[in-house]
Amino acid sequence: MSEAQKGNKNRLGKTHSEETKVRISDAMPNSIKIEVVDIKKNITTSYDSIREAARALNISKSVISEYFSRNQQKPYKGRYTFNKK
Numbered sequence: 001m002s003e004a005q006k007g008n009k010n011r012l013g014k015t016h017s018e019e020t021k022v023r024i025s026d027a028m029p030n031s032i033k034i035e036v037v038d039i040k041k042n043i044t045t046s047y048d049s050i051r052e053a054a055r056a057l058n059i060s061k062s063v064i065s066e067y068f069s070r071n072q073q074k075p076y077k078g079r080y081t082f083n084k085k
Contacts, residue, residue: 025051033085034064040079053082 016024016054025031031049035055038045047053055082066072067082075081 021055025049035083035085037081039075039081040078045083
């Protein structure tokens with residue numbers, strides 16, 4: 001098998017640019033628009049998708065998804081609350 005694969009390039013280890021990540025996210029159907037409230041700075045920011053918000057906060061999108069699925073009211077890390085729009 002290794003002989004058959006010689007010269008073939010695989011996509012492992014490649015990363016997408018931020019622009020490509022945004023385009024992929026925008027193309028995803030059923031994206032949920034959310035608002036993130038930073039209670040320490042008293043700033044509300046709107047995002048077009050959970051993935052976009054997670055990327056901006058440097059957290060996993062599953063953190064936000066779990067926040068909604070568990071109907072959490074307590075701020076994430078004592079700082080952020082998430083609201084679906």
